[in-house]
Amino acid sequence: MIDQNKLDALFVKAKKAPHTSVFNKTKEQFLIASSDNVDKTTSKKDHFITFNKGIIMLIIAGTIALTSFLMSGDIEETKTESIIQTQVELKSEIGEETTQIERKNEAPKSRNIAIVAFSADEDVSVIPDFVSISISDLLKKEIKPSDFGVKRKELATRQQNSEFVFPKLTKEEISDNHLQKKKMIKALNKKDSKVYSYIPAGSFTYQSEPISVAAFHMQRAEVTNLEYKTFLFDLLIQDKKADFLVAKPKQELWTEELGEEYRFMQDDYFSGEEYEDYPVNNISRKGAEMYCVWITRGANKINKENGKMLINDVRIPMRSEWIKAATVEGKFPEYYWGDSSPALCFRANFSMKGYEPSIPTNNRTGEEISFGHPNALTTWGYISGEQKILAKGKLYSSNEYELHNMCGNVAEMVYESIGLNDLGIRSQLESGTAGGGWMNTYEEIKLNAEDLYQGVEDEHLNIGFRVVITYTGSN
Amino acid sequence: MSKAKQQKFLDLYEPIHDRFERFCKARVYGNMEFQDLVNETLLVAFDKFDTLKSKQAFLAFLFGISIRILSNNNRKKKENYLQSEEKSHDIEDNSAKTEMDAEIHFLYKALGQLKETQRESIILFEISGFSIKEIAKLQDTTISAVKLRLKRGRKNLMEIMTFESTFKRGEIYSD
Numbered sequence: 059m060i061d062q063n064k065l066d067a068l069f070v071k072a073k074k075a076p077h078t079s080v081f082n083k084t085k086e087q088f089l090i091a092s093s094d095n096v097d098k099t100t101s102k103k104d105h106f107i108t109f110n111k112g113i114i115m116l117i118i119a120g121t122i123a124l125t126s127f128l129m130s131g132d133i134e135e136t137k138t139e140s141i142i143q144t145q146v147e148l149k150s151e152i153g154e155e156t157t158q159i160e161r162k163n164e165a166p167k168s169r170n171i172a173i174v175a176f177s178a179d180e181d182v183s184v185i186p187d188f189v190s191i192s193i194s195d196l197l198k199k200e201i202k203p204s205d206f207g208v209k210r211k212e213l214a215t216r217q218q219n220s221e222f223v224f225p226k227l228t229k230e231e232i233s234d235n236h237l238q239k240k241k242m243i244k245a246l247n248k249k250d251s252k253v254y255s256y257i258p259a260g261s262f263t264y265q266s267e268p269i270s271v272a273a274f275h276m277q278r279a280e281v282t283n284l285e286y287k288t289f290l291f292d293l294l295i296q297d298k299k300a301d302f303l304v305a306k307p308k309q310e311l312w313t314e315e316l317g318e319e320y321r322f323m324q325d326d327y328f329s330g331e332e333y334e335d336y337p338v339n340n341i342s343r344k345g346a347e348m349y350c351v352w353i354t355r356g357a358n359k360i361n362k363e364n365g366k367m368l369i370n371d372v373r374i375p376m377r378s379e380w381i382k383a384a385t386v387e388g389k390f391p392e393y394y395w396g397d398s399s400p401a402l403c404f405r406a407n408f409s410m411k412g413y414e415p416s417i418p419t420n421n422r423t424g425e426e427i428s429f430g431h432p433n434a435l436t437t438w439g440y441i442s443g444e445q446k447i448l449a450k451g452k453l454y455s456s457n458e459y460e461l462h463n464m465c466g467n468v469a470e471m472v473y474e475s476i477g478l479n480d481l482g483i484r485s486q487l488e489s490g491t492a493g494g495g496w497m498n499t500y501e502e503i504k505l506n507a508e509d510l511y512q513g514v515e516d517e518h519l520n521i522g523f524r525v526v527i528t529y530t531g532s533n
Numbered sequence: 534m535s536k537a538k539q540q541k542f543l544d545l546y547e548p549i550h551d552r553f554e555r556f557c558k559a560r561v562y563g564n565m566e567f568q569d570l571v572n573e574t575l576l577v578a579f580d581k582f583d584t585l586k587s588k589q590a591f592l593a594f595l596f597g598i599s600i601r602i603l604s605n606n607n608r609k610k611k612e613n614y615l616q617s618e619e620k621s622h623d624i625e626d627n628s629a630k631t632e633m634d635a636e637i638h639f640l641y642k643a644l645g646q647l648k649e650t651q652r653e654s655i656i657l658f659e660i661s662g663f664s665i666k667e668i669a670k671l672q673d674t675t676i677s678a679v680k681l682r683l684k685r686g687r688k689n690l691m692e693i694m695t696f697e698s699t700f701k702r703g704e705i706y707s708d
Contacts (some may be wrong), residue, residue, distance in 0.1 A: 060694045065687065068640045069659040072559065075637050081550045084568075085543055088575045092539055404635045420646065422692050441635060454635055 222303060227291060235291040239356060242285060246357045246372065246527065249275050254527065255459045257379070262387040265506060271382045275527040276375065279451025279462045280337035280470065281349065283328050289349045305345035307338065308517035315519055323447065335450045337468045337522040343489055343515040346374060346471055346523045353525070375526040377472045380492045384464040384505050386457060392504045394457040394464045403437035406466035407449040407496050408503045410434055436496045437466075448496055465503040468522030469495040469511055489513055495520035542579050545591045553595055556661045560603065560653060562641035574599040596661070597671055600653065643693045651686035654679050 227235070245253040254275040261270040286307070293302040312324035327333050328340070354372045361368050375383075382388075390396050395405050402408075403415055415430070434440040438449040449467055456462045464470075469491035491511040494503030497520040502510060511521060546553075557567040557574075577598050585594055644652050653672065657663045658679075665683070669676045 060691050062687070062691075065691060065694075068636060072637050072640055072660050073555070073662070075555070081547055084550060084554075084571060084575070085547075087568075087572055088543070088579070089539060091572060091576055092579050093535075404639060420693060422689065441638070 222306075224294060224299060224302070227294060231291070232295055235288055235295065238284065238288045239292055242288060242353065243356045243360055246353060246369070247361060247366070249527065251460075253278060255383075255461055257383045257459055260382065260387050262382070264381055264385065264388045264391070269378045269382065269388075271378055272528070274375075274379060276379070276383050276459070276461060277524040277526070278456065278460055280468055280522045280524045281346075282335050282451055283338045284334035286338040286341065286349060287328070287334075289352050292352065301348060305341065305348050307340040307345070308342075309340055311340050311517060311519050320447075327448075335452075336448050337451055337463070339448070339468050339495075339519055339522045340517045341522075342517050343374075343471055345517075350374065350525055370528045372525050372527050374471045374473060374523055377474055377490060377492060379526055380470065380472045381505070383459055383461055384457065384493065386459060390457070391506050394461075394505060395455065402500050403441055404454075406454055406463070406503060407436050407438040408466040408494065409436060409497055409499050410440055412499050412501075413437065415440070438496075464493050465505065466494055466498070467496055469493060469498070469518075469520050471521060471523040474512075489515050491521055495522070538582065539579070542582055545588060546575070546595075549592050549595070552592070552661060553599075556596065556656060557599060559641055559644060559656045559660050560599070562645050570599055570602065573602055577602065593667065593671065596657070596663075600671055603649075639694070643690055646693050647686055647689055651682045651689065654682040655686040655690070658683055 244250070249256070255278050257271075257274055257276055259271060259273040261268065263269070290302060290305060293299075293305065307328050309324045309328055312320045312327065316323075327336070328338070350371070350373045354369060357372070358368045360366075384394050385391055386394070393402075393405065401415060402413070420426075430440045431443045431445070434444075434446070436447055436449075438453070439446040449463070451467075452462045454462055454467075457464060470493050472490050472492045474488040474490045489512070490509045491514070492509065493505065494507060494510075498510065501507060511518065514521065553574075554567070554571060557570045561567050561570050574595055578595055581598075585591060644655065647655070650672065654668055657668045657671065658665065663671070665676055665679050669679045672679065
């Protein structure tokens with residue numbers, strides 16, 4: 059039973075909850091709506107004035123017409139003749155102009171026909187390549203026969219080789235990207251507590267093995283689409299196209315793995331503004347490592363300029379670091395929230411497979427409460443009542459170190475230390491993940507569960523990452 | 534003239550935006566988009582801005598207007614009252630919940646099941662930080678009535694939210 063204290067704590071939380079829309083957005087909407095209202099009232103007045111003016115004009119015109127009718131008399135016949143003459147002249151002029159216009163119009167028509175004829179003359183196996191030629195391109199550039207088609211085989215190879223059309227950034231996008239990069243680097247150099255948590259040094263025993271970890275900072279939520287996009291766009295700005303291709307997320311995995319029903323995720327998840335604060339997935343380990351190098355270099359460049367201490371490195375965490383941060387030195391070996399009351403679906407985002415939450419009832423009336431999405435893939439989809447898959451980085455409550463989503467959402471990349479050299483320093487690192495993701499069951503997202511993605515380095519729907527900032531030269 | 538008025542209005546509104554938005558979000562959670570209530574209130578308030586006597590009363594002025602808008606809407610919808618009550622569990626406030634902690638999302642859902650007057654009193658008192666006296670004035674009722682609404686509202690809220698405990702880990706595993 060929820061008690062008074064718990065209720066008070068919830069109200070305090072609600073009081074401090076971040077608001078969704080910024081003031082500027084509301085201001086914008088208000089200015090548009092209030093200006094509309096002002097316009098409406100003024101336009102009513104305008105209509106009234108115009109109507110009055112119209113009536114006065116009509117009266118004046120009527121009076122003039124009547125007077126001229128009365129005064130005209132004998133001049134009328136000559137006038138009629140001249141009117142007929144003018145009409146004839148006008149007609150002939152119009153006729154000439156029309157023929158001229160028609161002639162002008164003929165030129166593009168004939169060109170169109172030529173194009174069609176050319177297409178028909180081509181080999182049947184030639185198909186238009188709409189991937190490489192957009193309509194705007196066709197309008198802008200001179201049309202060459204070669205633009206209109208590539209042979210099927212060529213197209214297939216080109217698709218296989220994924221001839222990538224690099225996004226062209228506008229000036230505005232470039233300046234936005236610089237700003238965002240600056241913001242990220244500032245947060246990193248400041249070790250902003252909104253973004254990074256300090257994890258103190260400590261030794262503890264976990265699954266009967268002693269673990270000793272130096273102090274570090276860990277990102278409170280998984281790396282978001284916005285952060286990763288900033289990195290990718292920065293590569294483009296620096297014209298590092300080859301790096302861009304290695305690091306870019308493989309968004310087609312959404313439909314390849316889940317079917318056409320999830321095309322909206324493929325189209326929007328990485329590029330849509332609404333998903334900016336969601337964790338990035340579908341990226342390779344190589345891409346994540348490149349991101350780490352990029353942000354370390356960016357931060358150290360600023361530190362060097364300002365004569366400040368350089369950061370050792372920003373990197374994917376070692377499993378021991380991740381375990382220490384997630385379990386709070388082994389205090390919570392299974393789930394990072396311990397045994398507190400809220401149901402699992404309110405605690406983490408994981409697969410609904412095998413998970414059957416009981417239907418809640420209203421204790422006052424005893425009626426069942428209509429709750430949850432019937433066909434949801436994940437628990438966040440279930441409690442949000444929508445076709446949601448992933449959850450925002452800071453949606454669920456954090457652990458004692460203020461880290462969110464250590465269980466579920468995306469399985470986080472970690473390094474396994476599998477060998478020590480003669481000096482006792484780890485020399486071999488292997489790829490692994492921890493915490494499980496939205497595709498894993500409530501058993502698989504346990505902090506001590508077996509890693510299902512041992513050695514996986516390719517892009518994966520269920521894998522993302524968060525970074526740690528280290529102080530001693532370990533790597 | 535109207536632009537100067539708009540600016541003056543926005544200058545007063547900016548510092549209280551968060552507080553007002555939080556109230557709207559909690560108040561209409563599950564029934565309508567809170568942004569619609571914010572926008573509608575601002576437009577009415579702007580229209581009646583000349584009647585505002587003191588700048589200090591601006592916050593209460595806004596809350597009063599939004600409360601009146603909601604009660605007018607409720608009066609209009611009275612015929613469909615039962616239907617809308619049932620639907621209140623299904624309609625979601627998309628923009629709000631994606632930003633929110635799951636527990637707060639759940640609290641707002643539970644608030645949505647309280648009586649209108651109880652819900653409003655609780656939100657004004659617990660989330661918006663108004664005093665009981667101020668709430669009585671806003672809701673056009675007595676201080677003792679507000680106290681009673683708060684007491685009963687909290688009790689009902691705890692009862693509604695108790696179902697959460699049935700979700701305890703041991704009971705939900707299906708194996």
